[in-house]
Amino acid sequence: MSLFNKVLIANRGEIAVRVMRTLREMDIKSVAVYSEADRSSMHVREADEAVCIGPGPSRESYLNMQAVLTAAKLTGAEAVHPGYGFLSENAEFSRACAKAGIVFIGPSAESIEQLGHKAMARKIAVKGGVPVTPGTKGCVEKAAWAKEAAAVGYPIMIKAASGGGGKGIRIVRDAEQLKHEAEMASSEALAAFGNGEVYFEKFIDCPRHVEVQFARDSHGNAVAFPERDCSVQRRHQKLIEESPSPAVDKALRARLAEAAIKLAHTAGYVGVGTVEFLMDKDCNFYFMEVNTRLQVEHPVTEYITRTDLVKEQVLIAAGEKISISPARALQFEGHSIEHRINAEDFSRNFAPTVGRVEEWMVPGGPGVRLDTHIYQGYQLPIYYDSMLAKLIIWAPDRKQAIARSKRALGEFRVSGVSTTVDVHKLVLDHPDFASGNVDTGFMARMLEPRVPAEPAAAK
Amino acid sequence: MDIKTLGKLTKWMETTDLEEITWKGDGEKISLRINNSPQQGQMLPGSSLVAVSSPSIGIFRFAPAGKSNLIKEGSPVKKGQELGVVEVGKDHKPVLAPENGSVRIMSVEEGKTVEYGQPLFFIEPR
Numbered sequence: 001m002s003l004f005n006k007v008l009i010a011n012r013g014e015i016a017v018r019v020m021r022t023l024r025e026m027d028i029k030s031v032a033v034y035s036e037a038d039r040s041s042m043h044v045r046e047a048d049e050a051v052c053i054g055p056g057p058s059r060e061s062y063l064n065m066q067a068v069l070t071a072a073k074l075t076g077a078e079a080v081h082p083g084y085g086f087l088s089e090n091a092e093f094s095r096a097c098a099k100a101g102i103v104f105i106g107p108s109a110e111s112i113e114q115l116g117h118k119a120m121a122r123k124i125a126v127k128g129g130v131p132v133t134p135g136t137k138g139c140v141e142k143a144a145w146a147k148e149a150a151a152v153g154y155p156i157m158i159k160a161a162s163g164g165g166g167k168g169i170r171i172v173r174d175a176e177q178l179k180h181e182a183e184m185a186s187s188e189a190l191a192a193f194g195n196g197e198v199y200f201e202k203f204i205d206c207p208r209h210v211e212v213q214f215a216r217d218s219h220g221n222a223v224a225f226p227e228r229d230c231s232v233q234r235r236h237q238k239l240i241e242e243s244p245s246p247a248v249d250k251a252l253r254a255r256l257a258e259a260a261i262k263l264a265h266t267a268g269y270v271g272v273g274t275v276e277f278l279m280d281k282d283c284n285f286y287f288m289e290v291n292t293r294l295q296v297e298h299p300v301t302e303y304i305t306r307t308d309l310v311k312e313q314v315l316i317a318a319g320e321k322i323s324i325s326p327a328r329a330l331q332f333e334g335h336s337i338e339h340r341i342n343a344e345d346f347s348r349n350f351a352p353t354v355g356r357v358e359e360w361m362v363p364g365g366p367g368v369r370l371d372t373h374i375y376q377g378y379q380l381p382i383y384y385d386s387m388l389a390k391l392i393i394w395a396p397d398r399k400q401a402i403a404r405s406k407r408a409l410g411e412f413r414v415s416g417v418s419t420t421v422d423v424h425k426l427v428l429d430h431p432d433f434a435s436g437n438v439d440t441g442f443m444a445r446m447l448e449p450r451v452p453a454e455p456a457a458a459k
Numbered sequence: 460m461d462i463k464t465l466g467k468l469t470k471w472m473e474t475t476d477l478e479e480i481t482w483k484g485d486g487e488k489i490s491l492r493i494n495n496s497p498q499q500g501q502m503l504p505g506s507s508l509v510a511v512s513s514p515s516i517g518i519f520r521f522a523p524a525g526k527s528n529l530i531k532e533g534s535p536v537k538k539g540q541e542l543g544v545v546e547v548g549k550d551h552k553p554v555l556a557p558e559n560g561s562v563r564i565m566s567v568e569e570g571k572t573v574e575y576g577q578p579l580f581f582i583e584p585r
Contacts, residue, residue: 036576052574053516057477066548067516067575074516074572 003318004028004078007105009043010068011083014373014390015294016043019081022310031075033068035061037381042373049075056383062086065093072102079103079317081310085385088293089116105317107271107292115267115290119161119199125287128266130259133278133286135201145182146175152200158182160189161197169236171203206439207278209233210245210285212260213301213309215272215329217316222264223329224257225301232427234350234443239420240427241297242337243304246398246436252283257330263290272313296340299371299392303336305329335401339391339409343380345418352386355379358416363408367394367401380417388419398436402428460489509558510578517547519554519573528569534562535585542580545573560584 007023008031009016020030020043032047037056044050051071054061061067063086072080080097082088082105091112097104106112115121119138126132139161140148149156149172158170158181170181182198190196209230216222229245230238244253260275273292277285298309307329312322344350360376372389391408395401406428412421427433430446460482468491472480479492513519521528521543530542536556544551564581567573 051516052576054575061575066550070516070547074518 006077007079008072008077014371015083081105084293112292128262130287133201136199139197155203157201157203158185162193162195210279211276214260216264217322218270222261223326224260226332231438243300300336300338303394304332334396335398337393339424341389342386342420343417353418355417361413363411508581511580513573513577514552515545515547517545519567558584
């Protein structure tokens with residue numbers, strides 16, 4: 001199978017622009033789809049062709065499978081890259097692409113379904129010999145809640161089978177709270193995901209969020225990359241990601257990579273994906289979930305390993321082999337940090353802001369990569385997420401990377417909308433971040449130093 | 460649910476990107492849906508003509524298969540009259556005249572690819 005001539009990007013914002021850059025380097029034409037609210041968006045300007053597929057609200061445009069597939073057919077695109085969010089982890093869409101004779105640049109519908117269902121993903125992890133947190137063997141019926149919770153041992157976490165992004169997770173410290181919390185979790189999950197099934201896991205206090213990028217091709221070759229540490233989160237939303245993790249040494253890195261590869265083989269996964277782990281203070285790591293898409297933070301991996309993950313995605317989707325060996329994938333140089341710059345008002349509890357970007361002067365220079373779709377004069381549409389840019393830093397070591405991050409953040413000049421640039425500066429100035437001593441509760445403690453810290457919650 | 464609450468809900472929905480909400484309780488079930496069709500019947504600046512926009516991406520057909528089309532430039536049309544359809548997958552989305560009047564310009568041809576919001580006809584209102 002030869003590579004594609006034309007690929008449609010079923011996304012918007014920075015990730016659509018980022019995917020188009022690789023396509024251009026591979027001499028593949030790109031087709032943008034856009035909503036009426038995105039007529040003047042960067043991804044429309046950067047593409048070789050652009051098609052309007054619907055009105056502003058995502059459900060009528062970027063989530064409208066029929067409109068996206070029709071756009072692909074009418075423009076003669078042979079494949080669709082879903083980016084992240086929107087249709088990227090939608091099994092039905094992957095299946096609809098296959099049915100329409102269009103290649104979905106991502107895993108099969110079956111893989112998305114299996115790994116997107118948390119309890120099923122956990123079963124695959126167990127089968128592949130990947131360590132999991134002690135917990136129930138799948139979803140728990142209401143009648144068995146008390147018995148199963150006691151068997152796992154308090155404190156426990158209640159999780160929604162179809163959950164993600166931290167939604168539907170509740171922490172229960174004793175049997176008294178159990179009934180109430182489990183009922184709440186179940187009804188929340190039903191409302192949010194249309195599935196009220198829950199399961200229990202042991203709650204790990206103050207964990208780090210460590211994840212491993214992996215790739216597996218249709219010939220059965222699998223590679224895993226050095227871990228990313230995404231412990232700096234606010235309400236389960238990642239703010240800063242770095243690679244390698246300051247808490248992981250070479251031996252542990254090899255074990256993490258081995259676990260990711262075992263998981264990919266066991267699941268029969270074809271594509272690029274990420275396995276997320278929780279890591280306790282003694283560096284025991286436990287399987288959390290698999291993301292069956294390209295992730296927001298993929299550039300830190302690209303930076304230290306000098307690879308292009310979008311290129312690998314395209315190669316794998318075209319039936320080619322992964323272009324690097326497992327040993328090469330684990331080789332890296334230096335340290336990389338990513339800062340997510342959002343249009344949010346830090347002083348108003350991170351409320352999203354909208355408006356026109358009046359001034360947009362961005363950092364540059366050695367070791368600075370900026371992935372963005374923003375330009376001066378751009379009017380932020382109200383319909384989509386608040387991310388403006390990803391500032392990705394590379395330096396020979398972590399200390400120099402932090403210094404470079406501070407320098408680059410200092411070069412950012414944005415007016416017209418509020419941004420989270422200053423929050424990143426606060427994190428970088430914090431002694432715990434400088435020493436690499438962070439867990440998923442770090443942000444909550446930093447932002448509310450006078451209030452007793454909320455227990456570090458696992459994603 | 461009383462009319463006042465419904466009005467408030469609708470106003471509030473317009474400020475969000477929600478398209479549809481369903482409320483259930485006390486034996487009642489109420490669904491609200493915001494209309495997101497492209498803005499029809501917009502007057503062109505400096506002209507008395509009104510544009511008729513495509514309701515979807517897809518392929519334009521003057522009439523569903525088997526029916527003959529009678530629309531030509533100059534044809535009189537009635538508000539709500541079907542001027543054609545846009546085929547998207549298996550769906551046929553009707554293109555409706557927003558006003559009474561006559562077709563002044565046809566900017567689309569049979570079987571052409573159209574985008575969402577693309578003007579297909581210009582009507583002179585009567």
